[in-house]
Amino acid sequence: xxxxxxxxxxxxxxxxxxxxxxxxxxxxxxxxxxxxxxxxxxxxxxxxxxxxxxxxxxxxxxxxxxxxxxxxxxxxxxxxxxxxxxxxxxxxxxxxxxxxxxxxxxxxxxxxxxxxxxxxxxxxxxxxxxxxxxxxxxxxxxxxxxxxxxxxxxxxxxxxxxxxxxxxxxxxxxxxxxxxxxxxxxxxxxxxxxxxxxxxxxxxxxxxxxxxxxxxxxxxxxxxxxxxxxxxxxxxxxxxxxxxxxxxxxxxxxxxxxxxxxxxxxxxxxxxxxxxxxxxxxxxxxxxxxxxxxxxxxxxxxxxxxxxxxxxxxxxxxxxxxxxxxxxxxxxxxxxxxxxxxxxxxxxxxxxxxxxxxxxxxxxxxxxxxxxxxxxxxxxxxxxxxxxxxxxxxxxxxxx
Numbered sequence: 001x002x003x004x005x006x007x008x009x010x011x012x013x014x015x016x017x018x019x020x021x022x023x024x025x026x027x028x029x030x031x032x033x034x035x036x037x038x039x040x041x042x043x044x045x046x047x048x049x050x051x052x053x054x055x056x057x058x059x060x061x062x063x064x065x066x067x068x069x070x071x072x073x074x075x076x077x078x079x080x081x082x083x084x085x086x087x088x089x090x091x092x093x094x095x096x097x098x099x100x101x102x103x104x105x106x107x108x109x110x111x112x113x114x115x116x117x118x119x120x121x122x123x124x125x126x127x128x129x130x131x132x133x134x135x136x137x138x139x140x141x142x143x144x145x146x147x148x149x150x151x152x153x154x155x156x157x158x159x160x161x162x163x164x165x166x167x168x169x170x171x172x173x174x175x176x177x178x179x180x181x182x183x184x185x186x187x188x189x190x191x192x193x194x195x196x197x198x199x200x201x202x203x204x205x206x207x208x209x210x211x212x213x214x215x216x217x218x219x220x221x222x223x224x225x226x227x228x229x230x231x232x233x234x235x236x237x238x239x240x241x242x243x244x245x246x247x248x249x250x251x252x253x254x255x256x257x258x259x260x261x262x263x264x265x266x267x268x269x270x271x272x273x274x275x276x277x278x279x280x281x282x283x284x285x286x287x288x289x290x291x292x293x294x295x296x297x298x299x300x301x302x303x304x305x306x307x308x309x310x311x312x313x314x315x316x317x318x319x320x321x322x323x324x325x326x327x328x329x330x331x332x333x334x335x336x337x338x339x340x341x342x343x344x345x346x347x348x349x350x351x352x353x354x355x356x357x358x359x360x361x362x363x364x365x366x367x368x369x370x371x372x373x374x375x376x377x378x379x380x381x382x383x384x385x386x387x388x389x390x391x392x393x394x395x396x397x398x399x400x
Contacts (some may be wrong), residue, residue, distance in 0.1 A: 001033055001038065002033075002143075002147055002150045002151065002173070002176070003150075004030065004033075004034060004037065004141070004147060006125060006314070006315065007076055007140065007142070008037060008038075008041065010138060010316070011034075011038060011138060012041060012252055012350070014136055015038070015041065015042060015112065016084065016112055016136065017105070017112070018106075019135050019136045020102065020106060020113045020114075020115065020131055020134060020135040020136075021038075021112075021113070021114045021115070021135070021136055021138070022115055022116075022117070022122065022135050022136065022137045022138070022304070023035070023115070023116040023117075023138050023140050023398050024116070024118070024119070024120060024137060024138070024139050024260070025062045025118070025120055025139050025140035025141060025260050025285075026118065026141070026142065026196065026259070026260040026261065026285045026286065027118045027192060027195055027196050027199075027200065027252070028140045028172055028173070028174060029140050029141060029172070029173070029260075029285070029286075030140055030142070030173045031090070031116040031118075031140045031172065032057065032090050032116065033251065034116075034138075034140055034296075035088045035090055035114060035116060038088070038114060039053060039055065039086070039088065042086055048083075048086070048087065049081065049082075049356060051077070051080075051081050052081050052083060052084065052085045052086060053085075053086045053088075054074060054077050054078070054085060054086070054087045054088065054155070055087075055088040055090070055141075056070075056088070056089050056090065057090040057091065058089070058090060058091045058092060058093075058094035059090070059091050059094065060165060064095065065094065065095055065096060066095060066096045066097065066297035067083045067095060067096065067097040067098055067099075067100045068101075070095055070098070070101050071101045071104055071105065072173060074087065074101075074105060078109060078111075083110070084110050084111065084112060085109060085110065085111045085112070085372070086111070086112045086114075087105065087111055087112070087113045087114065087116045088114045088115075089102070089113070089114070089116070090115075090116050091116060091117060091118065092115045092116065092117055092122070092346070093117045093118070093119060093122060099130055099131075100130075100274075100330075102115065102131075103130040103131065106131075106134070111315055116140075118196075118200055118259065118260065119200055119203075119258055119259055119260075120257070120258040120259075120260065121258055139260070139313070141171075141286075141310055141313065141314045142170060142171035142172050142173065142285065142286040142288075142310075143171030143172070143173055144171065144310075144311060144314055144394065145162075145163065145166050145171075145307070145311070145391065145394040145395065146394065146395055147171065148162065148165075148166045148171055149162055151175075151176035151179065152176060153176055153179035153180060154179070159391050159395070160391065163391045165179070166297065166307075167287075167300070167303060167304075167307075168182075168288070168291065168296070169185055169288045169291075170189070170286040170287050170288015170289060170290075170291065171286055171288065172188070172189060172192065172286055172288055172289070173351050174188060174199065175188065175189075175288070182250045186287075186291075186292045189217055189286075189288055189289050189291075189292035189293070190292050190293060191295065192289060193261075193289050193292065193293045196259050196261050197210075197213070197214070197217070197261075200258075200259035200260075200261075201213065201255045201256055201259050203291050204255070204258075205251070205255045206253075206257075207255070209398065212244060212252075213252050214247070215237070215242070215244075216244065216249055216252045216253070217252070217256060217261075217306075218294065219233060219364070219367060220253065220256070220284075221284060221290050221293065221294040222284050222297075223282075223291065223292060224281075224282060224283050224302050224303075224305075224306050225281055225283065225301075225302045225305040225306060225309075225330075226302075227267065227277065227279040227280065227281050227321070229278055229280075230246045230247075230249040230250045231246055234246050234249055236380075241283050243336065246305065253282070257282075260285050261283060261285055261289075262282045262283065262284060262285065263282065263283045263284075263296060263309065263310070263313060264280050264281075264282055265280060265281045265282070265283065265309065265319055265320060265321055265331075266280050266320050266321070267279060267280060267281070267321045267322075268320035268321065268322050268332055269323050269325055270322045270323060270324050270329070270364060270365075271323075271324065271325065271363075271365075275320065278319075279324065281321055283305075283306045283310065284306060285310070286310075287303050287306045287310075290303075290306075291303075298375060300346050301344075301345060301346040304344055304345075304346060304374075304390060305330060305344045307390070307394070308330075308331065308342060308344045308373060308390065308393070308394075309331060311328075311394055312331060312340075312342070312391060315335075316335055317333035317334060317340070318333070318334045318335065319332070319333050319334075320332045320334075322341065322364075324360060324361070324362075324363060324364055326362060327359070327360045327362070328360065329341055329342075329343060329360050329361065329364070330342055330343050330344050331344075338368065338400060339362065339366065339368040339369075340368060340369050340371070340399055340400065341368060341369065341370040341371065342362065342371045342372075342373060343357045343358075343360055343361075343370075343371065343372045343373070344373055344374070345357050345372070345373075345374045345389075346374060346375060347374055347375055347376055348372075348374050348376050348380055348387070354380065357372045357374075358372055358382065358383065358385055359384055369373075369385055369400055370384070370385045370386065371385070371386050371388060371393065372385060372386070372387045372388075373386070373387070373389070373390045373393045373400070374387070374389070374390060375389065375390055377389055
């Protein structure tokens with residue numbers, strides 16, 4: 001297993017404490033492995049009897065599928081144990097009324113609970129009511145470039161060579177086993193995509209017109225990093241002689257965002273200091289999925305922007321797109337009250353490109369760090385704005 005230290009550093013302080021730890025994220029992004037890493041962390045501390053660590057994977061059909069049966073079985077396993085019990089429930093959404101079981105266990109026993117799920121609605125409805133203020137959520141994303149470099153298949157590769165592979169494959173963890181076989185990688189990624197669409201979007205939201213859904217998804221995949229509205233998308237389909245309502249498009253994109261297939265990034269007016277609710281941007285949770293399903297089009301600038309956006313989210317930043325008058329800043333990232341600005345481009349190949357990318361910051365009324373990142377290897381930093389090679393940017397521990 002590859003040690004995902006960024007996540008473990010955030011989760012470890014909560015081990016043994018009351019809040020239920022909720023791990024969410026795209027299917028096959030590594031949530032199950034994270035549970036194993038947490039179990040190992042607990043076991044390595046010593047003094048915890050084996051019987052006090054209880055684990056279920058609900059993709060296994062032999063596990064209980066309703067709240068009462070699960071509660072009864074867990075109660076039997078706890079019987080006779082002493083001390084705190086550590087409970088791990090993988091893909092808990094497969095259990096009917098599971099939130100009632102989890103809340104009951106939390107109240108009845110001296111326990112530390114960890115659950116995973118592949119849908120953002122995991123924390124909506126009754127669970128949010130039961131556990132208000134009593135849970136912490138960690139979104140698990142596919143491998144970062146740093147984690148990708150830790151894959152055995154990348155051993156001995158130079159950073160530039162590994163980054164070219166990362167651009168092509170993306171960061172789904174299982175690819176470490178088949179990274180040398182492009183056809184197998186594409187098949188695996190396509191199967192993940194189909195599973196997400198079928199299980200986490202179509203079935204969960206009872207969508208009947210799957211062809212229409214797929215057309216909307218294809219449009220979003222083609223336009224990652226480009227702002228658009230449901231209204232503009234509806235007009236696009238009308239021009240294609242297809243009728244898709246404004247509300248239907250909103251429902252479809254929301255369903256895909258809930259399934260962690262897409263990340264929606266709002267726009268922020270930096271001068272008016274307010275979040276704008278129109279023309280959001282969407283990014284895909286893993287660019288390798290997009291390559292396998294949509295194809296590797298000639299849009300490397302969009303893919304690079306996607307990679308940087310996911311890296312910011314992965315590190316716990318709240319991310320918006322900044323509007324600076326008539327100009328736009330790709331990402332405004334905020335964490336712990338501190339800001340970071342990032343412009344992303346392929347290459348600073350012309351004077352016009354340099355002026356556009358660096359000029360986006362003109363008039364930004366603060367002194368927080370400002371970056372322009374590209375695949376250029378020679379630094380063009382100027383006027384207090386840092387220019388950095390993208391792989392180097394992704395591998396840095398801190399940006400401030």
